[in-house]
Amino acid sequence: xxxxxxxxxxxxxxxxxxxxxxxxxxxxxxxxxxxxxxxxxxxxxxxxxxxxxxxxxxxxxxxxxxxxxxxxxxxxxxxxxxxxxxxxxxxxxxxxxxxxxxxxxxxxxxxxxxxxxxxxxxxxxxxxxxxxxxxxxxxxxxxxxxxxxxxxxxxxxxxxxxxxxxxxxx
Amino acid sequence: xxxxxxxxxxxxxxxxxxxxxxxxxxxxxxxxxxxxxxxxxxxxxxxxxxxxxxxxxxxxxxxxxxxxxxxxxxxxxxxxxxxxxxxxxxxxxxxxxxxxxxxxxxxxxxxxxxxxxxxxxxxxxxxxxxxxxxxxxxxxxxxxxxxxxxxxxxxxxxxxxxxxxxx
Numbered sequence: 001x002x003x004x005x006x007x008x009x010x011x012x013x014x015x016x017x018x019x020x021x022x023x024x025x026x027x028x029x030x031x032x033x034x035x036x037x038x039x040x041x042x043x044x045x046x047x048x049x050x051x052x053x054x055x056x057x058x059x060x061x062x063x064x065x066x067x068x069x070x071x072x073x074x075x076x077x078x079x080x081x082x083x084x085x086x087x088x089x090x091x092x093x094x095x096x097x098x099x100x101x102x103x104x105x106x107x108x109x110x111x112x113x114x115x116x117x118x119x120x121x122x123x124x125x126x127x128x129x130x131x132x133x134x135x136x137x138x139x140x141x142x143x144x145x146x147x148x149x150x151x152x153x154x155x156x157x158x159x160x161x162x163x164x165x166x167x168x169x170x
Numbered sequence: 171x172x173x174x175x176x177x178x179x180x181x182x183x184x185x186x187x188x189x190x191x192x193x194x195x196x197x198x199x200x201x202x203x204x205x206x207x208x209x210x211x212x213x214x215x216x217x218x219x220x221x222x223x224x225x226x227x228x229x230x231x232x233x234x235x236x237x238x239x240x241x242x243x244x245x246x247x248x249x250x251x252x253x254x255x256x257x258x259x260x261x262x263x264x265x266x267x268x269x270x271x272x273x274x275x276x277x278x279x280x281x282x283x284x285x286x287x288x289x290x291x292x293x294x295x296x297x298x299x300x301x302x303x304x305x306x307x308x309x310x311x312x313x314x315x316x317x318x319x320x321x322x323x324x325x326x327x328x329x330x331x332x333x334x335x336x337x
Contacts, residue, residue, distance in 0.1 A: 020300055053300075
C-alpha cells in the first residue's frame with residue numbers, strides 16, 4: 001500500500017470509519033519502520049497502542065483461585081491481596097501503639113487501671129478481616145475524638161498566648 | 171468438569187482482562203486483584219456462564235464493574251511514564267528521530283490522559299484490544315452509536331494534538 005492510500009485510510013481512521021481489518025493494515029504500516037516523514041507523528045500513537053497490547057501478567061490466577069474456592073464454598077467473595085493484609089496489620093499496630101500511649105500518658109493512673117480491666121473483660125478475638133476493619137475504624141474514630149479534643153485545647157492555649165501583651169512591644 | 175473447562179477458556183484472555191483493569195485502575199496490584207476476583211466469579215457461576223455466548227465480553231464487563239467499584243472516589247488514573255515505552259518509528263533512527271518519537275509519544279500519552287474516562291475506555295477496547303463496536307457496546311453498556319461517537323471524538327483529539335505539534 002502506498003503513502004497516498006495510507007493517508008486516505010488514516011483520514012477514515014480519525015473519522016472512526018475504518019473496519020478492524022483496515023486498522024490492522026494501519027498498525028502494520030506504522031510498525032514497519034518505513035514511515036513517511038509527514039506521517040511520523042502518528043507512528044508514535046500506533047506504537048503506543050501496540051505496546052499497550054503487549055502487556056501481560058505473570059500472576060498465577062489458578063493458584064489464587066484454589067485458595068479462594070477452598071475457603072469460600074459459596075456466596076460472594078472479596079479478594080484481598082497480601083499488600084492489603086500488610087496495610088491492615090500496619091494499621092492495627094499503629095492503633096495498638098496509639099492506644100497504649102493514650103492509656104499510659106493521657107489517662108490518670110487509677111482510670112487507666114479500670115480501663116485495662118474493662119478492656120480485658122471485653123476482649124474479643126476477631127477472625128473475619130471485614131470485622132477487623134470495622135473494629136479498626138471504630139478505634140480510629142475514638143482516637144480522632146481524643147486528638148480533636150487535644151487540638152481544641154491547643155488552639156485555646158495558642159489564642160491565650162496571642163492575646164498576651166508583650167512587654168516592650170510598640 | 172464444567173468449572174475446569176470454563177476456567178481454561180477464561181485463562182486464554184486473562185491478559186486482556188488484566189490490561190483492561192490496568193487501564194481503568196492504573197496500578198498492577200489492584201488490576202491483578204480484580205482479575206483474580208473475576209476468576210472467582212467465573213468459578214462460582216460456571217453453570218450460568220455455559221449459556222452465555224460471548225464469555226469474553228461477559229468477563230470484560232465483570233472486570234469493568236469490579237474496577238469501577240474500586241476506583242469510585244479516586245483521582246483520575248494516569249498512564250505510565252514515556253520511559254516505560256520503547257518505540258522507534260524508523261529502521262535507522264538518528265538521535266533527532268528518537269527525540270521526536272519521544273515527544274510524539276509524550277503528546278499521545280498526555281492527550282489520552284486528558285480524555286474523559288469513557289473515551290479512554292472505548293479507545294483502549296478498540297485500538298488496543300481490537301473489539302468491534304458491538305462488543306464494546308456489550309462490555310460497556312453504551313449503545314453502538316455512543317461507542318462510535320466517542321471513539322470519533324477521542325481520535326479527533328489525538329489527531330488535533332499530534333498535528334499541532336511542530337518541531
